[in-house]
Amino acid sequence: MKNFFYGKKRVEESDNIELDLNNMPNHIAIIMDGNGRWAKERNLPRSMGHKAGVEAIREIVKECNKLGIGYLTLYAFSTENWKRPKEEVGALMKLLVEYLRKEFEELNKNNVVINHIGDITKLPQICEELLIESYEKTKNNTGLVMNLALNYGGRDEIIRAFKNMYNDIRCDKLTEEDINDKTISDYLYTSGMPDPDIIIRPSGEQRLSNFLLWQSAYSEFWYSNIKWPDFKKEHLHRAIYDFQNRDRRFGGIK
Known part of the structure; x- marks a missing residue:
């Protein structure tokens, strides 16, 4: 029987989880990690791991929408992922195109709502066009907002925000006195969205990897040794259950 860590306690997959539907996180962010290692364990090419990871996306998006989650941000391709072999990057871009066409x-x-965050102008043209088209056709939907983080990096996002603020100050659209937490948030890719309540990272790694650095200031973190292709709705339930049983004080005292 498989097991994993939730909080500081090891629990088994057969444990029944009862979620409080009145205390659901509004924004869940996931670092989809472990595709390559999943494939290696099975003597498969890394591209097969990424393909299996797409299947996990399908199930988790469907479940988040069913549970009434407002926002789901998926770390799909970072600004650092360009360092990977060209063949792997090409396979990832092909999978993105296939996913958007097949799942739209x-x-x-x-x-x-099929949204994106990150500098998508650096992606292949077909990817950029499909992402923009998918957003334009779904932007008026009222269910889950799915953010695909593509060519995204937290530091790059903050630098971009500061440059845009500087330009607006030069053009007298913004003053120094106007700059506060909300102002900076308004210049980020996630402008108008709530910060993630919980960040989930499967595969055993326990770091942010340049993901939502500003937005994660008070996010809860949930780690698991399960690799992303094996991540199911049951694991999502356990992450949410753990979140619901934490005492969130935001620096204050209850």
Whole structure:
């Protein structure tokens, strides 16, 4: 029987989890990690691990929408991932195109907004065009907002925000006195969205890896040794259950 860590306690997959539907996180962010190692364990090419990871995305997006989660941000391709072999990067871009084409109708039918964060202008043109088209066709949906973080890096995002603020100050659109937490948030890719309540990272690694650095100031973290292709809705439930049983004080005292 498989097991994993939730909080500081090891629990088994057979444990029944009862979620409080009145205390759901509004924004869940996931670092989708472990595709390559999943493939290596099975003597498969890394591309097969990424393909299996897409199947996990399908299940988790569907479940988040069913549970009434407002936002789901998926770390799909970082600014550092360009360092990977060209063949692997090419396979990832091909998978992105296949995912958007194959899943669009289902996602749109289920009222999902297909959004993106990151500098998508550096992606292949077909990827950029499909991402923009998918957003334009779903932006008025009222269900889950799915953010695909592509060519995204937290430091790059903050640098971009500071440059845009500086330009607006030079153009007298912004003053020094206007700058506060909300102002900076408004210049980020996630402008208008709530910060993630919980960040989930499967595969055993326990670091942010340049993901949502500003937004994660008070996020809860949930780690698991399960690699992303094996991540199921049951694991999502356990992460949410753990979140619901934490005491979030935001620096204050209850």
